[in-house]
Amino acid sequence: MARRRRSEKRQIAPDLRYEDSVVAKFINCLMWKGKKTIAQNIVYGALDRAAAKLQKDPRELFHSALGNVRPNVEVRARRVGGATYTVPVAVSVDRGQILAVRWLIHYARLRPEKTMEERLGEELRSAAEGTGGAVKKRSDTHRMAEANRAFSHYRF
Structure with missing residues (x-):
């Protein structure tokens, strides 16, 4: 860290x-x-395929x-008094954008279609409709942040 x-x-x-x-x-x-x-x-x-x-x-x-x-919130690990807490933190616009890009590419690569173009097209289509692996990852992240809301006072 600089x-x-x-x-x-x-x-x-x-x-x-x-x-x-x-x-x-x-x-x-x-790439x-x-x-x-x-x-x-x-x-x-x-x-073009999804559109x-x-x-x-x-x-x-x-x-x-x-x-x-x-995502709007994510959980980060904070060490307080020898214990590690997962603390919900608001996500900046830039970080949210790069997380969304990473999740879309990751879940597109996991899809069963034959070519990467087909996989990415189907993942983009399902994400635009509000379904798919990347949208599920977002909801899981929000659910985890909601579950750890009690530790939000450890945010620095």
Whole structure:
């Protein structure tokens, strides 16, 4: 952890098709071994596939899926007097966004479809509808924070 100053946030250039920096971040998180073109083809194909099934704009569908997965609170471990408590903490907008991106990609990779484009398209579609593994992860996180609400006074 840096002690001198806060690290600067890098500005990510928007993606080519939708001119959206959040989609560009999603592509960068999906990318493996620097293969950005492959990641772009997967994301664009998945968005087109999901948008065709729901008859929605792909960019609008992506943001609604991300909004349904983005958490408001999470639990963090705090050590107080030799005991460790899981304390519910509010999530900032940036952290909530990156958690939603990670969860969408993780649960898309666990799906049974054949190609990654199909998996991601189905996960985005189900997230936009309010179902799926990533939305379940969000509800589990909120449920855990609600269960540990008694320890919220340990928040620093």
